[in-house]
Amino acid sequence: MSEQYSSSRRKFIQGAGLIGGTSLLSSPQVFSNGSSGSNTAKNLIFLVADGMGVGSLALANHWKLRHYGEPLEWMQLLEKNNVHRSLQDTASASSPVTDSAAAGSAWGSGERVNNGCINYSIQGDALVPLMQYAKQAGKSTGLVSTCRITHATPASFAANVLDRDLEATIANQYLEREVDLLMGGGLEYFITEGRNLCSEFKRRGYSFVTDQVGLSNLTDTRRILGLFADSHLPYAIDRKNDSAFAQIPSLATMFKAALHPLSENENGFVLQVEAGRIDHAGHANDPAAILHELLEFDNCIPIALDFLKSNPDTLVIVTTDHGTGGCQLNGVGKRYNGSGSALDRINNFRGSFESIERIYKKTGKFSRVHFNSICDLGITKAQELEIVEKMLAGSDYMTSVIADAIAAELYQETGVGWTSHDHTSELVELAAVGRGAEHFPNLLKNYEVNGIVRNILRI
The missing domain is CATH 3.40.720.10 (Alkaline Phosphatase, subunit A)
Structure with missing residues (x-):
């Protein structure tokens, strides 16, 4: 024992x-x-x-x-x-x-x-x-x-x-x-x-x-x-x-x-x-x-x-x-009074990052037009190219690549921030x-x- x-x-x-x-x-x-x-x-x-x-x-x-x-x-x-x-x-x-x-x-x-x-x-x-x-x-x-x-x-x-x-x-x-x-x-x-x-x-x-x-x-x-x-x-x-x-x-x-x-x-x-x-x-x-x-x-x-x-x-x-x-949901706007409306923007998401990855694996293509229709974030052509470049380089998880490429926009739009893609030691x-x-x-x-x-x- x-x-x-x-x-x-x-x-x-x-x-x-x-x-x-x-x-x-x-x-x-x-x-x-x-x-x-x-x-x-x-x-x-x-x-x-x-x-x-x-x-x-x-x-x-x-x-x-x-x-x-x-x-x-x-x-x-x-x-x-x-x-x-x-x-x-x-x-x-x-x-x-x-x-x-x-x-x-x-x-x-x-x-x-x-x-x-x-x-x-x-x-x-x-x-x-x-x-x-x-x-x-x-x-x-x-x-x-x-x-x-x-x-x-x-x-x-x-x-x-x-x-x-x-x-x-x-x-x-x-x-x-x-x-x-x-x-x-x-x-x-x-x-x-x-x-x-x-x-x-x-x-x-x-x-x-x-x-x-x-x-x-x-x-x-x-x-x-x-x-x-x-x-x-x-x-x-x-x-x-x-x-x-x-x-x-x-x-x-x-x-x-x-x-x-x-x-x-x-x-x-x-x-x-x-x-x-x-x-x-x-x-x-x-x-x-x-x-x-x-x-x-x-x-x-x-x-x-x-x-x-x-x-x-x-x-x-x-x-x-x-x-x-x-x-974490973080403070947004003056005196953090924008945090609630930022959180509400998650309602505009019609799918997960994984749903975008599924289409990429099926078609071999990543489209910012499709991405923006799912996540309503308006990513740029440069961000699209960054995601495609990393996927072609052999990144294992497209979902993490997406999150990293648009991290600033995600935080600005939703107020949600992250410390890593990994586990934590928190109680x-x-x-x-x-x-x-x-x-x-x-x-x-x-x-x-x-x-x-x-x-x-x-x-």
């Missing part, structure tokens, strides 16, 4: 008044599957806004206040008396700035690991992921994401790989470990050369769907594999404005579809729901994409709270694994509500979440 995991177990046990010291830390009664009481939860709903810093949270909150006259569901959640709010230190074993693999593994295994690893200790030992404990306790397990379902954050609850890029291996581990429900993108890692994992999942009793109609028409929901894109799902803003994506379900739709089958297990369930593309929008410095991703994630919070109301033996966690990009938000939420301290390290959750679930 690692010192890190012991620390979080100890905090819970002492806080719950179960023991006066540390003599019973490894006692079987602490993790007795049959235990009950006010500190024990049957279900865990773990909502992750991947890559969300406090700046992007504030951006979305100000936007909603201006356009709907009410704060985000996240802000309304924090106003409730029974909600426990924590600041979370997100460092990994190898760096003050984590990646999603290490951050998710801290939650998933109770230890800090090196960036790039999923549930492997710094000594190279495989660690038991949270969902393996849940399965041993007879619980159902589910992963839902707007990213590839084999991406680092969902994988961190169920898989073990030394390199997060081994996504085909992760897909195979989901099959071997019988994760009951999988919804998101990533079809390319389930159908590889010489192997069709989708067929193997179906032979194991999974219902396999690839679009909204298929998901809505499911009759056998005992086990579900829903893969709605070859890679990541398109951004929410693109799904809203491009009819080609009409059959791709939203995060809230997938979440609702996951709750019913998982909740039929009398032993409960563990479900992670990830808005993974918030992180990608931060990397791209795309203000419209990050806003719409956060608004979509926010729609999941009342779904979780409604379920909690009917199922009070549930713990709901709403959090993020790290910040990305350093997104991030965690809110817990429901059974056992009171055991989350005001400040905690990411790996401590695992021990607290396992003790509340008694797994």
Whole structure:
């Protein structure tokens, strides 16, 4: 047992008044599957806004206040008396700035690991992921994401790989470990050369769907594999404005579809729901994409709270694994009184930077006329040439190239600024509500979440 995991177990046990010291830390009664009481939860709903810093949270909150006259569901959640709010230190074993693999593994295994690893200790030992404990306790397990379902954050609850890029291996581990429900993108890692994992999942009793109609028409929901894109799902803003994506379900739709089958297990369930593309929008410095991703994630919070109301033996966690990009709404105009109207200009965006990249990859051309029709910024011929030149030079991410070329215009028009295209070391938000939420301290390290959750679930 690692010192890190012991620390979080100890905090819970002492806080719950179960023991006066540390003599019973490894006692079987602490993790007795049959235990009950006010500190024990049957279900865990773990909502992750991947890559969300406090700046992007504030951006979305100000936007909603201006356009709907009410704060985000996240802000309304924090106003409730029974909600426990924590600041979370997100460092990994190898760096003050984590990646999603290490951050998710801290939650998933109770230890800090090196960036790039999923549930492997710094000594190279495989660690038991949270969902393996849940399965041993007879619980159902589910992963839902707007990213590839084999991406680092969902994988961190169920898989073990030394390199997060081994996504085909992760897909195979989901099959071997019988994760009951999988919804998101990533079809390319389930159908590889010489192997069709989708067929193997179906032979194991999974219902396999690839679009909204298929998901809505499911009759056998005992086990579900829903893969709605070859890679990541398109951004929410693109799904809203491009009819080609009409059959791709939203995060809230997938979440609702996951709750019913998982909740039929009398032993409960563990479900992670990830808005993974918030992180990608931060990397791209795309203000419209990050806003719409956060608004979509926010729609999941009342779904979780409604379920909690009917199922009070549930713990709901709403959090993020790290910040990305350093997104901030900044002061604009005299005495900063132009910041609100600058924020409103994001409403004129009809797509993400990625939507422009898709057309470039399809046609081999970048047109400022098309760009200006999507983003309403009026970039110049010189900026068009700069973007094309960098793409021809072999830049990996056109979205970052676009953001860098028009950074001044973006800031001037929207008031949104960025510190980088990378992750940050900032402390991030965690809110817990429901059974056992009171055991989350005001400040905690990411790996401590695992021990607290396992003790509340008694797994």
